[in-house]
Amino acid sequence: MSFLVVENLKKHFQVKGTDLFGRDKQVVKAVDGVSFRLERGKVLGLVGESGCGKSTLGRTMLRLLEPTEGRVLIDGTDVTTLKGEKLRTQRRTFQMIFQDPYASLDPRMTVFDTLAEPLFEHKLVESSQALNRVKELMDVVGLASRHIRKYPHEFSGGQRQRIAIARALALEPELIVADEPVSALDVSIQSQILNLLSDLREQLGLTMVFISHDLGVVKHVSDDLAVMYLGKIAEYGPTQEVFQAPGHPYTQALLSAIPVPDPDYKVEQIELDGDPPSPINPPSGCRFHPRCRYANADCAKLEPSLDIDSQRPAVRVACSRLDAVRQK
Amino acid sequence: MALLSVQNLATYFYTRNGVVRAVNGVSYDLEPGETLGIVGESGSGKSVSCYSLLGLIPMPPGKIVSGTAMYNGLDLLKATPKQMRDVRGSKISMIFQDPMTCLNPYLKIGRQVMEPLIEEGVDKKIAYDRALKALDDVGILDPEERMKQYPHEFSGGMRQRVMIAMALVTEPDLLIADEPTTALDVTVQAQILKLIAELKQRKNTAVIFITHDLGVIAGIADNVNVMYAGGIVERGTTREIFKQPAHPYTQALLDSIPSTHAHGERLFNIKGLPPNLTQEITGCPFAPRCKHAVDACYVTETKLANIGEQHHTACFRFAGGEI
Incomplete structure (x- = not known):
């Protein structure tokens, strides 16, 4: 059984109130039926344009948002039904790293406070050992322990992201969802953080979901790749195979850009013409058809399922005209 | 003759924590129709060096302490407010990174695109027609209807198109684009880059393109200035910069990009951090982070040296053939 199993996960948001014309509430289908599996120790890259639902998917998987429908199994445990104390204990095993280290760290907490909080919260250390454990964590992410009493504003962006990573690691999680962890950083700092993440993954055997809009970064770090479009997965498979010969017309356009x-x-x-349509009122049939250069009349009617690609058995593609796309 | 000639530009900020030498001795020429890419990391002075040209530096705390920027016989750095108004927006235009904060949310798009023309004294009817055409040129469908709408009714990519239309409606000689695609998705970025390249071709506009994304630079620029700690460390044609980088910083920057590496291969790290610009730097500002640095690097003043027809480096070890 795969380490991470996501089955038909949906997250719909009610847009409050009535619209301009007094019509009823509308629903944003941010994540609309996503399924995939990820083996232990692998990295899944999740890519797509802004508004495609990749961050919502990451957050819903970790129960930072309540799923509307569907299941998420982490190492065999269904985390979507967990409640109260059980959920709290289980949270130890899955942690998140956020994009903006300026916003995700409490400006009034020192490095020690930030890193010790989860340890105390989960009663992992006696207060006498906390200092040593925090120093250990700082060492793991490459921060000198002399900085232990400093506040976030005294650090650069790259160092802050190291603190955020150390905080995620404090509970020795097995799964980490990293939402654009290097997007706010300069290229030279970005490479430091990417190297750190790949070291940690090897040393600690972490399984990771890496969300990013930067396809170059994703290509570098991920084993598997999921391309999202308007709340659904358009293509999914081993990163190398997808990059080499993208099947879905959307993946092709995205990679060529x-x-x-x-x-x-x-x-x-x-x-691609124009912008992605609104997830409030997604196009009928295949959601990509208004921007697709291969689309025919059927594409507007039939919603394609995410099927195994006959020519690449490891890859799944949601396109009903895949053969026609290949011929052109 | 060069369209713009910047010599020894230095812009400092006088803050409570000391004098920040944001731009410290930048010189370059820009030919008509040329696309110049300026790359560098945050704080390298790439934006400040361009804002200085158009008098967009808040003074105080900022101050242009030295230099000249000759444009059509006018020194932009010493221009009177009146002279600057005549140049800015009509001869030299600018596009900023975030189109939402640059458009006025209270004014209709049409009025905002017409504004630089009306400022120039163009008749309102003619201004309307030219604005309409400018919006059409940047690929906005149904421009007549769109001109009556407000910025919030446009998506991010569309707003950036409006910004470009606004910048180009006066047919300037020079367009300064400060990270114009950084906030956009790759697919929209590709549309905007193509648009700028097309417009440039059609009207022979020179472009200064500021970005931290080397991939974007490779696709659009003729020449590149690489900036570090307020100065230009390497200058050359795009091909020279990418194929024969002649400064350790440029090399390190190229080696840090994930897409130039095989999957999972370790990325090159530049150790340390950029220098604190409030402190006087002696010798090469990159020396403390440079793997080729020798004792002489910490004391020898750096200056751009020719190593090819257009290729310049500030690294004396490269220029002397030591590396």
């Missing part, structure tokens, strides 16, 4: 740091690199960009 990545700027490559090589002036000789010329690729025909597949242009």
Whole structure:
């Protein structure tokens, strides 16, 4: 059994009140039926444009948001039905790293307070040992222990992200969801944090879901890749295979749009017209069809399921015209 | 003749914590129709060096302490407010990173796009027609209807298009784009970059493109200035910068990008942090983080040296063939 199993997960938000014309409440289907599996020790990259629901999916998986429907099994335990004390204990095993280390750390807590809080909360250490454990954690993420009494404002962005990572590691979790962990950082700092994450993953055997809009970063760190579009997975499979020969027209367009740091690199960009439509009122049938250059009349009627690609058995693609897409 | 010639520009900020030497001796020429990419990390002075040209530095605490920026016989750094108004928005335009904070939420889009023209004294009817055409040029469908709408009715990518329309409606000679696609998704970024390249081709506008994304630079720029700690450390054609980087900082920057590495391969790390710009730096500002640094690097004043027709480096060890 896979370490992480997500089955038909949905998260719908009620938009409060009535709209301009006095009509009833509307529903934003941020995550609308997502299923995937992830083996222990692997990294899943979750990519998509802003508003596609990738962050909501990450948060719903960890019960930071209550799912509307569906199940999430972490190491065989259904975390969607857990309540109260049981949920609290279980939270030890799954932790989150957020994008903005300026916002996710309490400005009035020192490094020691920030890192010791989860340890005390879960009664993992006696207060006499807390100092040693915090120093250990700082060492793991490459922060000098002389900084232990400092406040977040005294650190640079990269160092703050190290503190946030140490906080996530304090409870020795097995699963980490990292939501854009390097997007706020400069390239040279970004590479330090990416190296740190890959070291930690190896040393501690972590399983990770890595959410990012930066496809270059995701390609580098992830074993598996899930491409989301308007609350659904468009394509899912081993990262290398998906990057080599993307099947879904949306994946093709997304990958062709990545700027490559090589002036000789010329690729025909597949242009997508306009912006992603609103998840309040997604297009009928295949959600991508209004922007898809292969779409025909059926695409507007039939919603494609995420099926195994006959030519690449490890990959699943949600496109009913995959054969036609391949021929062109 | 160069369209813009910047010589020895230095902009300092006088703060409570001391003098921040944000830009410290920057010189370059820009030819008509050229696209110049300026890359560097946060705090390297890439934005401040361009804001200084258009008088957009808040003074105080900022002060342009030295330099000239000759544009059509006018020194932009010494221009009177009146002279600056004539240049800014009509001859030299700017696009900023965040289109939401740059558009006035209370004014209709049409009025905002027409504004630089009316400022120039163009007749209102003609201004309307030109604004309409500018919006059409940047790919906004149904521009007549769209001109009656407010910024909140536009998506992020559409707002950035409006900003570009506003910047180009006066047909400027020079467009300064400060991280214009950083807040956008890759697919929309690709649309905007293509649009800027097309418009530039059609109107022969020179572009200064500020970004931290080397991938974007590789696709759009003719020449590149690499900035570090307030100065230019390397300058060359885009091909030279990417294929034969001649400064350890440029090399390190290129080596830090994930997409140039095989899957899972360790990324190169630049150790340490950029220098504190409130302190006087002697020698090369990159020396403490440089793997090639020798004792001489900490004491020798750096200056850009020619190593090719257009290729310059501030690293004397590179220029002298030591690396």
